[in-house]
Amino acid sequence: MKFKFLGTAAAEGVPGPFCACENCRLAREEGGRSIRGRSQALVDDCLLIDFPADTAYRAWLGQLDLLKVKHCLVTHNHQDHLYPEEAAMLQPGFSHPADDVPLTFYGTADTLAPLKKQKGAVESGRIVLREVVPFESFTVMNYTVTAFPANHGAVGSAFYQISDGKTTVLYAHDTGYFFEDVWQWMESNKPQYDMITLDCTGGAFPEGFRDGHMRLGVNREVADRLDELGCLKPTARLFVNHFTHNCVSTHSELCIHADKLGFEVSYDGCELLLNT
Template structure:
């Protein structure tokens, strides 16, 4: 499985364009710029494609031309940009799967011609679907747009090898959710860590403490092991500057993701 992180920032990015706090200033000075989080898997599966994703793919030296499956966790604007379906149709009339909760599909349908070869796949936690060379298991998320259950997470397994947990967006997990991924032995866990040092903003996202607790819980059931690449994403200016953030995450065997970085699960030790 090949993974390209197109963005690793929160909805407002990091640094936040309207902010001059110490964290944002340090990121600017270090040239570390993060746009909202999304990823491209094996060139064909775009996860949480947002308005920044096309430009991010281009800046990374790639493109989205082979995308055949759009996998969306929920309908917040930093995870869903339905206009991408229109832009794609101008150059590519090949088949496309659009997968996500009902609100995602409702937002996307007006951007697609009635006769377009688009397959709409509504999903709920507990579902499992086959998408070409990938098997996707739908997991619950401690997050919501308007109502419980309208946000999900994804467990993606490639037929040729490699397993990815897409954990963005979510707050802390219930114990039952952790047990449900026991022995998953993920190669990569892409997990949100939005609120950094701020512990009192919202329980619909993770901060450094709750991120560490969830990673520890996943280790405890064999979902995360010593060779799992645990990547923190959806990072905001509530986090400390890059050097301190990297050190704090390293304590729990994780690291911050970088916009544009690419890696393969074949590299797993």
């Protein structure tokens, strides 16, 4: 499986476009991996996770080929994960598709609600909305996907497990420490993760960030509990992702904190080849 992090910041991005704080100043100075856009990832060039406002720009830059993407998992309807107005660009007149295969969005009913308002795209059949129910696995192409209820502010928030039968990844954004019913599912089903990526909005903050979002210390608790339940392969790669400028300055500084707790730090464009 090829897994690519396209965007690794929280809503405002890093640096915040209008922000003059010291963390943003340092991020601008370091550049490169310290510059982070809105949350998004791509599996095997064809399965997109989330649809923020940065999506079109990534396609223009050649980081993402939207002509190859026919399926998109949506975690929740916060603006940095779903920018529904962009789906209107699929409607007749705004695009001339190469084929008649629609773009299917997957999410809970609450998450998909803003996309339903994109009448031109929905009524032309250019986008299809498929509701998912937490804990009920479903098939997307050759992937088995399971949604979990996220400990997050937006109603209907979910995070996803994606498996191609050989490689299984857990994409846990945005969420705080997992709900107990998620832990019970993990204990019963014992997924074997090759890679997990956890919400780290709180960066290296020493406290807080247990509900809604997480920080490195809480990420470690999640990884330890998954390990105790036998859900992490011995070779599993542990990533942190989804950072805010309030808690993060540069990529290099974040790596120092994350490394101490056994995590790798994602960055925009970070590409993993898992079991290939």
